[in-house]
Amino acid sequence: MRTIRRLIYGEVLTAIALVALGFLALFFFFDLVDELQYLGKNNGLSAAADIYQIRHALLYVALLIPNHLYELLPISVLIGTIFVMARLAQSSEYTILRTSGLGPWRALRLLLVLGAAFVTLSFAVGDYVAPTSERAAQLLKARYQSKITVGQTGAWLKEKQPYNSYVVNVKELTPNNEMKGVQIFEFDNKGLIVSTTQAPVAQFTGGDAWMLKQASRAEFDVPASPADISKPQNGARVSRTTLQTFRWPTEISAEMVSVALLKPERMSTLDLFNYVRHLNANGQTAQRYEIEFWKKVFYPLSCLVMVMLALPFAYLHFRSGGIASYVFAGVMIGISFFLLNNVFGYIGNLRNWQPWLAAATPGLMYMAVSLGAFGWLVLRR
Template identity: 20%
Template sequence: MSRYDRYVLSQYLLFFGFFALILVAVFWINRAVVLFDRLIGDGQSAMVFLEFSALTLPNLIRMVLPMAAFAATVYVTNRLNSESELTVMQATGTGPWRLARPALVFGLIAMLMMSVLTHVLLPASIKQLAQREVEIARNLTARLLTEGSFLHPSPGVTFYIRQIDPDGTLNDVFLSDRRDPTVNATYTGTRAFLVRDEGRTDLIMVDGMAQRLNTETQELSTTLFADFTYDISKLIKIEDRTTRSIRAISTPDLMTQASEITENEGFTPGQLAEELHLRFSRATVCIAVALIGYSTLMLGSFSRFGVWRQALFAFLLLILLEAMRGVISDPVLENASMWPLLYLPTLLGIAISALFLRFAGRPLRLRPRPKTPPLEGAT
């Protein structure tokens, strides 16, 4: 690799990291707000929020990595063109195909990064995230121990704690159970304690009152108690997942155990084929994206107004490839043997790039060159 190739490749990688950081930050902030409200609102700690944020990062990076590669290629190629570095290289006889070598190498590096994400990091993070969600859903204590807030752990149930002492004593507890449409039950206690026993969580209230209202007869019964035990394990409905997410299945399992997964977990062969080959096609499309960003900007000649038209055209091509990726998944879901369609955006992107480089090296002549008349006296 020549010094020029190393220089351009370093510029691609530098701005790729910059654009990837910006895009990941934007997407992460939008999701972190919702995640923060859900976790902190359920009484979870800041460490749990950071853990969930870290587990969602591989999926965010997978979404923005092709866009960052495209933006880096367009930006660096435009800067090389505006600073006449490409013009100098072309003046020495270097053609567009030779100048495309750094973009191709950059696309291969982006493909390797995407491969690590789709085949290793993303399935592992989704699997771990699903396990942590189940564990947190079963952690009733964290969801209920919130001071000064009316909580609704399940439809028809309201829970309130005025204050929690350092030793775990709950002060001034209010519990309303309206899940039975015929009977509304309300329990209040001066103090209360949460006790766990073999997967069951009991709320023991001390010095309180229980009120039961029959909505049909409008009869209210009141009972004072010194201590009262209420099973709150049933307040929160926990979904038992019998099957794992298809995105959490490892690539080796998809390749070698497809029949067992289809039989035991209910996924169709089309779903397994789509998931497996999407992981490869998402990586290979990075090559097409990088080459499109470079080759499209090589179509135009030098202009004081820049290459904004070529950049806009490259962006439209990127949208076309993304739209195509969304359309070709349906035939694969119906028929697993149609999996080669998933690589069509990559092949089309590379073909378009090669065509653009062909035009950049030998521009088409829209008008025939006029013939030069012969000189007088020439034989």
């Protein structure tokens, strides 16, 4: 059994590595071509060191590779495993393995162990390597475009504190992890505005406060009842102050601002989970981020579904040259899974589905297909 395991694992791992390498090379080329339009540009400074050069483009594209690997790993597992299973069936090697005691359930168990290894690899890449490299790539790009921002107004966040609630606007995030164009609107428990604070630059001081520089603060003293407003001595008053530094206590971390400014699917599972909790605690809609969170949870498990889909190809009968059509079918199945996984995320967000259901439905559908194919082609024949 050890010899059979070594044979199958060696062939499958080699095929998956070649398929993944081919896909990554293709995406590397496309990303590099897309970056050529930015060559020779800088962030508005005259220094020659701040010009975007080909070496910067190559480094930026290389930092995107882990995220592409995370997205392409299930497809690569499917295509590589289908190719090996079909080739073993075509050359009658799999028939010899079956006569040597490799039954359907033992073969499925072998492939599931291999799929579990790819689940672990996919989770590690998607949760640790890809977010770190994606953040480094965005900061590298921001050095030559001077900012990281989304839309024209930046990111909006909300936070409830024991006595008041706050609405925060951050326009840009700089490469050195500073925030630009910060606005903080403070409201009391009745929904009346208490103060506004604006600062051109703010920094994260840890997990419990922001430090705003050159802050302009306006405090509003509004009477508690409409009857008091009619009295001249009790009219509304506004006091304005300018502070060199202003420390604002908050639990909004740098990761939460990054989630709001960057793509949520590029963040780690823990960062998304904390951000979803923050949105729910502050009465904000978290549907999109909950779907992305559950997609991060279920997506690595699709590697198990892919190896289950590939096993029935070992029990098909091939004519000479017919293996190419089955490999092409595997490519189409992998692409359809990738597209369906994205489409269900958008549909679930629009139709307000349960986040875990929108994220798990594509995997469950393909698992049902793989089990049906396994039962029909392997067990009944």
